[in-house]
Amino acid sequence: MTYISNKKKLLEEINFNQIGVSFKGSGSYVPDQILTNQKISQKVDTSDEWIKSRTGISERRISNLGDNVTEMGYKAALTAIEMANWDIETVDLILLATSTPHDLFGSAPSIQAKLGANNAVAFDLTAACSGFLFALITASQFLKGGSFKRVIVIGADQLSSFVDWNDRRSCILFGDGAGALAIEATNEYDNFIGFDMSTDGKRGSFLNLPSKNNKEKIIDNIDFSSGGFSPIQMNGQEVYKFAVREVPLILDKLFRKTKYSSEDVNWLVLHQANQRILDSVGDKLKIPKEKILSNLEKFGNTSAATIPLMMDEAIRNNRIRQNDIIATSGFGAGLSWGAALIKWG
Ligand code: ACO
Numbered sequence: 001m002t003y004i005s006n007k008k009k010l011l012e013e014i015n016f017n018q019i020g021v022s023f024k025g026s027g028s029y030v031p032d033q034i035l036t037n038q039k040i041s042q043k044v045d046t047s048d049e050w051i052k053s054r055t056g057i058s059e060r061r062i063s064n065l066g067d068n069v070t071e072m073g074y075k076a077a078l079t080a081i082e083m084a085n086w087d088i089e090t091v092d093l094i095l096l097a098t099s100t101p102h103d104l105f106g107s108a109p110s111i112q113a114k115l116g117a118n119n120a121v122a123f124d125l126t127a128a129c130s131g132f133l134f135a136l137i138t139a140s141q142f143l144k145g146g147s148f149k150r151v152i153v154i155g156a157d158q159l160s161s162f163v164d165w166n167d168r169r170s171c172i173l174f175g176d177g178a179g180a181l182a183i184e185a186t187n188e189y190d191n192f193i194g195f196d197m198s199t200d201g202k203r204g205s206f207l208n209l210p211s212k213n214n215k216e217k218i219i220d221n222i223d224f225s226s227g228g229f230s231p232i233q234m235n236g237q238e239v240y241k242f243a244v245r246e247v248p249l250i251l252d253k254l255f256r257k258t259k260y261s262s263e264d265v266n267w268l269v270l271h272q273a274n275q276r277i278l279d280s281v282g283d284k285l286k287i288p289k290e291k292i293l294s295n296l297e298k299f300g301n302t303s304a305a306t307i308p309l310m311m312d313e314a315i316r317n318n319r320i321r322q323n324d325i326i327a328t329s330g331f332g333a334g335l336s337w338g339a340a341l342i343k344w345g
Contacts, residue, residue: 020190025182027079028312044168056275060175060300072178073156084182092148094122097131129332131304157303164231175300179308194258197338248284266324272306
């Protein structure tokens with residue numbers, strides 16, 4: 001079947017008044033290189049004990065030269081497509097959440113090319129550690145609006161390239177990786193139950209990856225600002241306070257909006273920033289520890305990748321099962337934060 005008739009058939013099957021979202025597959029990828037807390041303490045004045053007790057992190061993955069966001073995102077997307085059992089020609093949209101693209105003009109089209117997704121449109125979306133959640137929400141709206149039938153949402157980041165490896169207050173937190181979900185439109189049910197999202201640029205200075213803006217000359221009297229970025233700058237305490245205040249509030253608002261409660265939740269999948277943040281949010285929402293998924297210990301904060309990386313692990317080891325209710329929230333630079341309530345399957 002040609003693409004045009006294939007797509008026409010897929011779209012004909014849909015009653016546009018009742019389009020819902022269905023979750024079909026997940027995938028992830030992390031680089032092989034492991035940087036343990038002990039190894040970091042050879043570089044900066046810190047210890048495994050300090051990092052573990054303040055963050056919950058034991059080790060993180062660091063990209064080698066070949067493991068850029070395009071490569072990692074491609075590998076995560078491929079495994080999600082395999083789980084969904086999709087013909088690659090039927091993918092309509094590839095949405096890549098990243099703050100560290102391999103190409104500043106966008107890395108999603110390179111992933112499209114590597115996948116051979118010839119009928120898809122692909123673009124990047126940047127919202128730091130909220131990126132995956134914002135991309136998932138964006139994708140759901142395209143699906144519910146009837147524009148696309150099959151979407152791959154990827155979160156991938158390589159913050160190791162932008163960390164100041166001499167700054168012990170921030171370099172201990174971050175790692176590299178990618179995760180992806182395969183989602184599609186359906187008339188049978190809607191497993192994207194609800195969402196909320198927010199930004200506050202007034203507090204943006206708490207966490208930045210700023211451009212350098214070095215003044216240089218093109219010719220006399222014509223200056224330009226040369227490219228490049230300064231390493232990550234972070235006020236850890238303010239980011240911490242922001243997260244433990246806003247994340248419970250937005251999840252609570254979402255529960256009220258959707259008429260669900262925290263008791264209905266099988267799994268809380270938060271952006272993996274710090275175990276103490278996860279515990280505090282769980283306490284405030286009265287969600288027991290057994291329901292709060294965490295893989296921070298192994299991967300640290302992989303920025304836009306943490307949520308799908310965590311979901312993929314839990315789906316593959318049979319913790320997240322068909323029809324489980326998942327409350328998820330991303331938060332980070334911007335400042336930005338958001339939440340979504342979904343049912344797996
Ligand atoms: N090893 C040893 N000592 C350290 C280290 C370290 N790696 N880092 C800081 N310290 C010291 C400080 O110098 C300070 O010492 P002092 O009291 O003598 O001045 C002491 O430890 C306490 O420092 P705090 O900054 O108060 O430590 P805190 O308990 O707040 O933990 C942390 C710091 C882990 C960064 C925490 O604030 C945090 O997790 N904040 C959230 C950060 C975050 O999640 N950022 C990413 C957001 S997502 C995104 O968009 C990318």
